[in-house]
Amino acid sequence: MATMMAYHEVKDRKHWLASPMREKFFGPLGITGIRKFIDPQHPTRVGLIMEVPDMAKFQAAMQSPAAAEAMAHDGVLASTLVVLVEA
Numbered sequence: 001m002a003t004m005m006a007y008h009e010v011k012d013r014k015h016w017l018a019s020p021m022r023e024k025f026f027g028p029l030g031i032t033g034i035r036k037f038i039d040p041q042h043p044t045r046v047g048l049i050m051e052v053p054d055m056a057k058f059q060a061a062m063q064s065p066a067a068a069e070a071m072a073h074d075g076v077l078a079s080t081l082v083v084l085v086e087a
Helices: 013-018 021-029 055-062 065-074
Strands: 002-010 032-039 042-052 076-085
Touching: 002 013, 002 055, 013 032, 013 042, 021 032, 021 042, 021 055, 021 065, 055 065, 065 076
Parallel strands: none
Antiparallel strands: 002 042, 002 076, 032 042
């Protein structure tokens, strides 16, 4: 199990925070412990910490059309996505 952190920009922070799409997309991958963060200095910058049981499966899923749809639904600006893995 790997602990992963991701951050990115969103169009609407309130919408992103309230969206159930993360759990719908990440749940079937076995990803747990999803914690949401906001940047108090930048209202459109948000992030996640989560436990990822299979990084290869996660990486493949993130390249799928379903990932693009989930990000679009949540207002994620995909070009700003940065993913970090605990060392």
